[in-house]
Amino acid sequence: xxxxxxxxxxxxxxxxxxxxxxxxxxxxxxxxxxxxxxxxxxxxxxxxxxxxxxxxxxxxxxxxxxxxxxxxxxxxxxxxxxxxxxxxxxxxxxxxxxxxxxxxxxxxxxxxxxxxxxxxxxxxxxxxxxxxxxxxxxxxxxxxxxxxxxxxxxxxxxxxxxxxxxxxxxxxxxxxxxxxxxxxxxxxxxxxxxxxxxxxxxxxxxxxxxxxxxxxxxxxxxxxxxxxxxxxxxxxxxxxxxxxxxxxxx
Amino acid sequence: xxxxxxxxxxxxxxxxxxxxxxxxxxxxxxxxxxxxxxxxxxxxxxxxxxxxxxxxxxxxxxxxxxxxxxxxxxxxxxxxxxxxxxxxxxxxxxxxxxxxxxxxxxxxxxxxxxxxxxxxxxxxxxxxxxxxxxxxxxxxxxxxxxxxxxxxxxxxxxxxxxxxxxxxxxxxxxxxxxxxxxxxxxxxxxxxxxxxxxxxxxxxxxxxxxxxxxxxxxxxxxxxxxxxxxxxxxxxxxxxxxxxxxxxxxxxxxxxxxxxxxxxxxxxxxxxxxxxxxxxxxxxxxxxxxxxxxxxxxxxxxxxxxxx
Numbered sequence: 001x002x003x004x005x006x007x008x009x010x011x012x013x014x015x016x017x018x019x020x021x022x023x024x025x026x027x028x029x030x031x032x033x034x035x036x037x038x039x040x041x042x043x044x045x046x047x048x049x050x051x052x053x054x055x056x057x058x059x060x061x062x063x064x065x066x067x068x069x070x071x072x073x074x075x076x077x078x079x080x081x082x083x084x085x086x087x088x089x090x091x092x093x094x095x096x097x098x099x100x101x102x103x104x105x106x107x108x109x110x111x112x113x114x115x116x117x118x119x120x121x122x123x124x125x126x127x128x129x130x131x132x133x134x135x136x137x138x139x140x141x142x143x144x145x146x147x148x149x150x151x152x153x154x155x156x157x158x159x160x161x162x163x164x165x166x167x168x169x170x171x172x173x174x175x176x177x178x179x180x181x182x183x184x185x186x187x188x189x190x191x192x193x194x195x196x197x198x199x200x201x202x203x204x205x206x207x208x209x210x211x212x213x214x215x216x217x218x219x220x221x222x223x224x225x226x227x228x229x230x231x232x233x234x235x236x237x238x239x240x241x242x243x244x245x246x247x248x249x250x
Numbered sequence: 251x252x253x254x255x256x257x258x259x260x261x262x263x264x265x266x267x268x269x270x271x272x273x274x275x276x277x278x279x280x281x282x283x284x285x286x287x288x289x290x291x292x293x294x295x296x297x298x299x300x301x302x303x304x305x306x307x308x309x310x311x312x313x314x315x316x317x318x319x320x321x322x323x324x325x326x327x328x329x330x331x332x333x334x335x336x337x338x339x340x341x342x343x344x345x346x347x348x349x350x351x352x353x354x355x356x357x358x359x360x361x362x363x364x365x366x367x368x369x370x371x372x373x374x375x376x377x378x379x380x381x382x383x384x385x386x387x388x389x390x391x392x393x394x395x396x397x398x399x400x401x402x403x404x405x406x407x408x409x410x411x412x413x414x415x416x417x418x419x420x421x422x423x424x425x426x427x428x429x430x431x432x433x434x435x436x437x438x439x440x441x442x443x444x445x446x447x448x449x450x451x452x453x454x455x456x457x458x459x460x461x462x463x464x465x466x467x468x469x470x471x472x473x474x475x476x477x478x479x480x481x482x483x484x485x486x487x488x489x490x491x492x493x494x495x496x497x498x499x500x501x502x503x504x505x506x507x508x509x510x511x512x513x514x515x516x517x518x519x520x521x522x523x524x525x526x527x528x529x530x531x532x533x534x535x536x537x538x539x540x541x542x543x544x545x546x547x548x549x550x551x552x553x554x555x556x557x558x
Binding site for chain 2: 011013014016017019026093094095098117118120121122123124125126127128129130131132133134137138139141142144154157158159160161162163164165166167168169172177178179213214215216217218219220221222223226227228229230231232234235236238239241242246248249
């Protein structure tokens with residue numbers, strides 16, 4: 001079974017972001033970028049499926065600027081067999097990305113597509129679900145366990161209040177939650193080998209899709225700052241402040 | 251304009267979150283219909299009809315919609331969406347699962363987790379783990395939106411909307427429900443609690459979370475956790491507060507043994523009053539805490555419980 005894994009280049013999750021002074025967007029110049037953490041989990045799951053003999057080939061894909069090839073190389077170093085880069089400098093959000101991915105699903109005919117549940121930049125949590133709708137495939141979102149059995153996938157999902165297990169016919173779309181697995185690190189020899197693995201570059205026009213976001217970003221601003229607080233010296237003082245100053249307990 | 255709100259429900263009862271989504275719909279303006287989908291949902295529909303501001307409750311009561319699986323539920327909403335300018339659901343795991351699928355079926359964008367309504371097509375939403383607030387405008391004829399419930403005060407209950415049945419039954423050969431394992435708790439729901447007390451890695455192990463029980467009981471609080479505590483296996487993941495867990499905004503949030511990583515702050519920094527108890531006085535949590543106590547939690551927690 002062929003597995004398609006979608007990855008996204010995002011700001012590194014440890015970076016404290018800055019809003020541009022003109023409030024047009026977040027400032028990404030000279031900021032450390034990385035593979036979205038949920039995408040790392042998606043790649044890891046694909047690699048484990050291959051190690052278990054379930055997956056035969058792993059194709060890593062991304063939609064974004066030229067620099068996103070770094071993240072595809074990372075995926076190749078982690079165990080993906082080849083990569084496809086849909087190159088665009090447009091501001092792409094979920095629907096555009098899902099449309100490009102749907103074309104790749106049509107071309108590649110994978111048995112399973114794995115994505116992260118959300119990207120930590122836009123925090124949308126949409127692309128996997130949209131890809132499932134566009135391809136007419138079932139979806140297993142927020143997965144904390146995936147078991148492939150013949151032509152079915154049993155997906156355990158993290159839902160509010162606990163866990164839910166659903167059975168999906170294959171092919172299917174799965175999005176990863178944090179506890180699905182612990183991603184491995186790329187080893188130096190694998191990073192070297194990844195440079196020789198094949199990478200196709202396509203344009204959205206070649207795929208026949210429009211990827212630019214139709215949602216206008218009017219303004220980006222920092223959130224309201226919290227007032228600086230005080231340190232209290234004892235539990236007594238804390239209880240007193242909560243009762244008499246903040247009045248949140250009685 | 252007319253707005254369709256997908257009702258959130260659990261265990262045969264309408265979830266409080268729905269009243270917050272109706273409030274967001276009121277801020278947009280227009281007729282508000284509530285869709286109750288599921289199996290044996292008559293009582294839930296009656297509860298939804300009582301919400302202030304609701305014109306009509308549409309009930310899709312069929313085994314096809316049991317557990318609100320994404321495939322049939324999205325097909326149902328897409329079928330009804332032609333009558334509406336906006337489709338709203340709360341940003342729960344159900345809303346997040348279903349609404350993007352609806353949006354793609356209708357070839358429109360979806361706007362996630364709005365916290366404010368500027369106009370019928372312009373909304374505010376947090377991005378980058380809540381470290382920036384984006385104002386976005388949708389050019390689509392149909393706006394498909396999930397609502398962060400902490401951004402809107404719930405509407406009251408004085409309404410008496412008409413209830414009518416929806417005949418459409420989606421066929422679904424692709425997905426089947428297997429089982430659910432829900433965490434049992436007598437405490438208030440994390441997302442709706444007025445007081446939340448959360449433990450982090452500093453709790454040391456799962457047993458030590460019992461130190462929070464007595465305080466939670468005295469304050470009527472829900473108990474939460476940081477991702478570190480969940481990943482370490484101290485507590486189940488549905489207790490996680492943060493960008494990847496639940497977003498809470500209680501009157502009082504007490505963070506115990508939590509350093510205050512960006513990911514955690516994204517889930518709780520809209521709380522009215524934040525208290526941090528941590529033995530590391532350099533911990534970033536103290537930068538957002540209204541009241542900080544630098545102390546060993548194993549001494550501070552029993553003392554706090556006794557003095558409440």
